[in-house]
Amino acid sequence: MSENTDLSTASGPHEGEGGEEVATKPVVAVVGRPNVGKSSLVNRIIGRREAVVEDVPGVTRDRVAYDASWQGREFTLVDTGGWETSVSGLAAMVARQAEYAAQAADVILFVVDATVGVTDTDEAVIRVLRSTKRPVVLAANKVDGPLQDADALELWNLGVGEPHPVSALHGRGSGDLLDAVLAALPEEAPREEEETDEGGPRRVALIGRPNVGKSSLLNRLAGEDRVVVDSVAGTTRDAVDELIELGGQTWKFIDTAGIRRRFRALQGADYYATMRTGTALERAEVAVVLLDVSESLADQDIRVIEQxxxxxxxxxxxxxxxxxxxxERRYYLEKEIDRQLGRVSWAPRVNISARTGRHVEKLVPALETSLGSWDTRISTGRLNSWLKELVAATPPPVRGGRQPKILFATQADVRPPHFILFTTGFLEENYRRFIERRLREDFGFEGSPIKLSMRIREKKGSLKASKGSVRSDWKR
Structure with a gap:
């Protein structure tokens, strides 16, 4: 990497790849013909009245995603418009949206009006659902009391297993239905164990290339000499933890040995110091990267930020x-920052002097801002309302003669925020960066990286990974 290395070419976790293995909440699509009570059932499951309900068919037209949970298991619930066959115009577009949602789901919740019984449309929809190879849970809706239980039994004729009698209006049978949905969901991936210090001090790693002043800053923050400071680069070789009171709260600062880019060529103590720095970063929640403004930004500075x-x-x-x-140096420094650190323009900047103590108090609000963004979660409903407007104003570019569609999105995780886009095709990197930029403009995320991944449905019932492999199911 040269002195003029530009961070805009660096890859990071905020560049989601279509074939990336990602852990995300499973998706349950609620489908059925018009006016069978899908939106009422969605409201019952999420525990609040968000989906629009009216006693006429065709009120819901778009896919609408919501966050839901049952028995401690979280999932994304997608409400869809009424699914009709042999229709044209708007009704056909609504049906197509429902079919997209079914193909993108991990489990399909098929809602039938038990008081009406099996219709030709229900049977036609079932034929399409079977082709998706997804598990189907059958909800026999409008079974408001024991007298209607016999109506539900007739739905065995659909051939998709046991009908679960439920009343979306009164809540009868909803618990048993959700138990069946949970049983059909894919197994939950084990979460990686990580040090959380729940309720304890937030963990801050002081990192940077050798001799940029990390130990001097730690001593300044602590108000006394806690670590050895010398003008010889590489004085600090161990990661040192210190509890320091700043801004009315306690922080755990991890002072680290300076990161050297060519660590494989290092010998003895320097090699192990670099390895310990990586461990310190793994234990931290936020990193303060120190940069020496008296010198030009170097390869090692860029590499530290990349890490x-x-x-x-x-x-x-x-x-x-x-x-x-x-x-004069300030003029050239600003140009270096614009050219080489443009990719992390979202990171808070603090201009300090560890030697004199100038503006070190500004570190606390910067740390709080970054950690607040790192912990931020956007509800699925709010995220998809925002995304719908964004895509309507600026659709994805055509790729290979076809324009990919973004079906819906969900936030899979925090620390850092991780968003999954469910799409019908690959989204170009420039468009993903556009989405990331707009996420930052509209929701903040100052100081936190963003991960953006895709789950792609190239053809009916198949997933195409970004590296060219084709799989017969959604990657989980």
């Missing part, structure tokens, strides 16, 4: 030795 972004940790940039800056 933070790749680790998914929150980020604060601290420009140290600001007291040594003259006007």
């Amino acid at each position: 933070v972004v790749e680790s998914g940790r929150a980020l604060v940039l601290a420009f140290n030795k600001w007291d040594l800056l003259d006007e």
Whole structure:
């Protein structure tokens, strides 16, 4: 990497790839012909009246996604418009949206009006659902009391298993129905164990290339000499944890040995110091990267920032030795920052002097901002309302003669925020960066990397990974 390395070419976890293995909440699509009570059932499951309900067919037209949970298991619930066959115009578009949702789901919740019985449309929809190879849970809706139980039994004739009698209006049988949905969901992937210190002090790693002033800053923050400081680069070799009171709260600061880019060539103590730095970063929640403004930004500075972004940790940039800056150097520094750090323009910047203590108090609000963004979760409903407007104003570019559609999205995780886009085709990197930029503009995320991934339905019932392999099911 040259002195003019531009971080805009660096890859990181905020560039989701279509074939990436990602853990995300499973998706349950609620489908059925018009006016069978799908939206009422959705409201019952999510525990609030969000889906529009009216006693006429065709009220719901678009796919609408909601966050839902049952027995501690979280999932994304997708409400769809009424599914009709042999229709044209708007009704056909609504039916197509429902079919998309079914193909994107992990489990299909098929709702039938038990008081009407099996219709030709129900049987036609079932034929399509079978082709998706997804598990189907059959909800026999409008069974408001024991007298209607016999109506539900007739739905065995659909051939998709046991009909679960339920009343979306009164809530009767909804618990048993959700138990059946949970039983059909894919097994939950085990979450990686990580140090959380729930309720304890937030963990901050002080990192940077050798001799940028990390130990001096730690001593300044602590108000005493806690670690050895020397002008010889590489004095600190161990990661040192210190509990420090700042801004009315306690922080756990991890001072680290300076990161050297060519660590494989290092010998002895320097090699192990670099390895311990990586461990310290893994233990941290937010990293303060120190940069020496008295020198030009170097390869090692860029590599340190890349390592933070790749680790998914929150980020604060601290420009140290600001007291040594003259006007000419400040002019060139701003140009270096614009050219080389453009990719992390979202990171808070603090101009400090560890030697004099200048503006070190500004680290606390910067840390709080970054950690707040790192912890942020956007509800699925709000996210999809925003995404619908964004895509309507700026659709994805055509790729290979076809325009990919974004079916819906969900936030899979926090720390850092991780978004999954369910699409009908591959989204170009420029468009994904556009979505990331707009996410930051409209929701903040200052100081936190964003991960953006795709789950792609190239053809009916199939998933195409970005690296060219084709799989017969959604990747989980």
